[in-house]
Amino acid sequence: MTATASETGPAVGDPDVEALESAEQVTRLIAHLDAIAPDLEAEVIGNERAGKLSDRTLELLRETRVPSMLLSKSAGGLGMFPTDALRVLERLCRIDASIGWIGGNWSTTGITLAYFAPETVKELLRKDQPLFGISSAPTGRAVPVEGGYRLTGAWSYGSGDLQADFVICPAIEMGADGKPLTGPGGSPVIRHFTVTHEAVNPKGNWDTLGLRATGSIDFSVEDVFVPESWAVNMSAPPAVADRQVSGGMWVTIPMLHTGFALGATRRLLDELTAFAQRPSSRGTKLADDVVFRAEVARREVAVRSARAFVYETWNDVDALLKAGRPLSRRNVTLVRASMIHIHEVARDLASFVFEKGGGTSLRSGTMQRWVRDTFAGCQHFIVSPIIYPDIAWELMGAPEDLVWGPQGLTSIG
The missing domain is CATH 1.20.140.10 (Butyryl-CoA Dehydrogenase, subunit A, domain 3)
Structure with missing residues (x-):
């Protein structure tokens, strides 16, 4: 669970410009959230009835740039540090739990993309601040083929997946013999495979006590090709160690x-x-x-x-x-x-x-x-x-x- 940054901080006595800019973003973002809180709250009841966030809610969240908080400046993000981002999420979650939940998920775009090669990041960022959905259990199978994998599986509790642009699916990598590959200690090799929204078959099953507007459905993926560049190991340190x-x-x-x-x-x-x-x-x-x-x-x-x-x-x-x-x-x-x-x-x-x-x-x-x-x-x-x-x-x-x-x-x- 440790990762070494590719660069050290500023020299002793020099100002940490990135840290100062990150702290300044907190004031700006919270002020923006304060200003649009009534507009977000006006969407809450409709969101809950629909079982997902409305287009207007997502538009308002995009305007805040909360999804870009942890995204590096080189990729067009705000390059914020986690504690500064946490203060913003605390304020967002006071407005509405489901909006805050999705906003929290969305704010991890920066760490998500840090696992991909720079050229893949550019490819995934063709959408304006894309929303990534993810599931945690590796209940899929990925069979290697030329240039990538064929992914099949079913997942539960896909957090925010109903409105996501991309969904990240953890799955067990299979060998040429059709058996799971194993790593050190004999445990299966698990990777995280990114698919587009169109590749996801929604199964619903989000009739829950609360957080009804998050669109956190069960879903399946049936024999979808995932290019090698869209498959990463998110249990390891990020590839881009900002x-x-x-x-x-x-x-x-x-x-x-x-x-x-x-x-x-x-x-x-x-x-x-x-x-x-x-x-x-x-x-x-x-x-x-x-x-x-x-x-x-x-x-x-x-x-x-x-x-x-x-x-x-x-x-x-x-x-x-x-x-x-x-x-x-x-x-x-x-x-x-x-x-x-x-x-x-x-x-x-x-x-x-x-x-x-x-x-x-x-x-x-x-x-x-x-x-x-x-x-x-x-x-x-x-x-x-x-x-x-x-x-x-x-x-x-x-x-x-x-x-x-x-x-x-x-x-x-």
């Missing part, structure tokens, strides 16, 4: 989930605070209840504490990336730990808001939607507390040959 993205995919992905939880917790507290100060039909206000206020205070402290842990962790990550140094296993441990913790806080808060919201949270509306969306976002496997034992193991000194993978510590071999 400082901003040199941490790799499995460091950057926690950024978007963390941004979701940061935005959701603040919005839940905002919704609850506003609700508590409105008189009920009996003329009483929930905010007048001293026990309720004490419980709100505890959750406010929990949210702020979890947020502080998040930014402490990511500031350390950024400091290393800016210095052109690789992340340590401990950095990744704390990234994963802070991500899981903020989701635990979010889950508890959503339960509290649902309980205290009474009939308002029971019925369809903004409060109920935020409760549902938060619960849905907390169901993702990457934020499961199941890896807490591995977090503790690493903190206590796990063997050095273990590295972080999607589902916990794993052997390098």
